[in-house]
Amino acid sequence: MASHWEEFFATHLPPSDFEDNRILLKEFCDRHNKCGQRIVLVTSGGTTVPLEHNTVRFVDNFSYGTRGAASAEYFLEHGYSVVFMHRLNSLEPFTRQFNGQKFMDMLELHDRGPNTTITVKPDSVDVLAPVLASYKAAQDAGKILYVNFTTVSDYFWLLRAACECLAACGPRALLYLAAAVSDFYVPSNQMPTHKIQSGAGAPNIQLQLVPKMLAPLVSLWVPHAYVVSFKLETDESILIRKARDSLNKYKHKLVIGNALQTRRTRVVFVTSDSSYEIVLSREQILNGMEIEDIIVSNIVLNHTEFMKTHKY
Numbered sequence: 001m002a003s004h005w006e007e008f009f010a011t012h013l014p015p016s017d018f019e020d021n022r023i024l025l026k027e028f029c030d031r032h033n034k035c036g037q038r039i040v041l042v043t044s045g046g047t048t049v050p051l052e053h054n055t056v057r058f059v060d061n062f063s064y065g066t067r068g069a070a071s072a073e074y075f076l077e078h079g080y081s082v083v084f085m086h087r088l089n090s091l092e093p094f095t096r097q098f099n100g101q102k103f104m105d106m107l108e109l110h111d112r113g114p115n116t117t118i119t120v121k122p123d124s125v126d127v128l129a130p131v132l133a134s135y136k137a138a139q140d141a142g143k144i145l146y147v148n149f150t151t152v153s154d155y156f157w158l159l160r161a162a163c164e165c166l167a168a169c170g171p172r173a174l175l176y177l178a179a180a181v182s183d184f185y186v187p188s189n190q191m192p193t194h195k196i197q198s199g200a201g202a203p204n205i206q207l208q209l210v211p212k213m214l215a216p217l218v219s220l221w222v223p224h225a226y227v228v229s230f231k232l233e234t235d236e237s238i239l240i241r242k243a244r245d246s247l248n249k250y251k252h253k254l255v256i257g258n259a260l261q262t263r264r265t266r267v268v269f270v271t272s273d274s275s276y277e278i279v280l281s282r283e284q285i286l287n288g289m290e291i292e293d294i295i296v297s298n299i300v301l302n303h304t305e306f307m308k309t310h311k312y
């Protein structure tokens with residue numbers, strides 16, 4: 001009998017842009033692998049759970065993609081090539097820093113009419129220039145690939161394809177699974193085709209558990225990669241236990257636990273034999289430090305150590 005995850009792929013169609021993305025992923029991973037580069041797959045943002053095939057309504061979650069987008073920038077700083085696999089319209093590296101009206105407020109419009117020009121306000125140049133320089137450097141060197149998903153099913157298809165392309169990189173591949181992936185979904189064969197009608201009364205929607213993709217990912221898809229997953233809880237008292245349960249079950253390298261309310265300033269690293277906290281001090285917060293800076297530096301050290309010792 002097919003396992004739960006195999007059955008998922010057998011009964012859910014890939015997203016319409018899947019083949020295009022697979023080609024992009026393969027080209028990117030092969031190119032960086034040939035140069036002996038370290039490659040990180042950063043997953044970021046939340047997944048939706050459609051309630052209808054022609055989707056009008058869906059279940060969503062809280063994630064903005066801040067963690068993933070910021071971390072991708074820090075991995076680039078550490079010399080990694082980055083596959084940034086993110087929820088469509090969630091935050092992206094670099095542009096995240098000027099989200100919403102912030103970017104418009106940095107610009108000035110001159111000479112309305114046929115000779116219109118736009119400049120960056122003098123006091124915004126210092127803010128924009130370093131971010132733009134890092135963005136251009138990453139783009140020009142082809143060091144970052146953006147691929148996106150929306151539904152939980154799209155996410156799984158893309159995740160498996162990315163892993164299949166990364167497998168050739170062996171221990172130089174790092175998986176940083178920061179996306180907030182739904183634990184529940186409506187299977188394709190139980191979903192109505194058209195918009196649920198209110199005239200039929202209150203709908204009775206039965207969500208099912210999604211298959212645990214971390215199991216085949218660690219043991220089959222990228223068995224030599226350094227895999228880091230995140231665990232989110234709202235009850236801090238169960239965080240470390242849940243993180244350790246995940247580690248014991250899937251046998252990957254590291255789980256980073258965080259609580260919803262404090263996730264920007266506090267995380268806990270849980271390995272098979274230890275756990276330690278990273279907490280931003282008040283001073284670090286006031287100086288604009290981001291916790292992802294410290295998380296990524298720590299992971300890079302662990303990954304370096306892993307590459308030295310892992311038999312491939």
Ligand code: PAZ
Pocket residue numbers: 044045062063064065066067068177178179180181230231232233258263
């Ligand atoms: O995307 P964001 O910056 O708003 O939040 C980050 C996060 C809490 C989604 C991430 O740190 C995380 O814990 N991801 C895994 C969630 C989970 O499936 O348990």
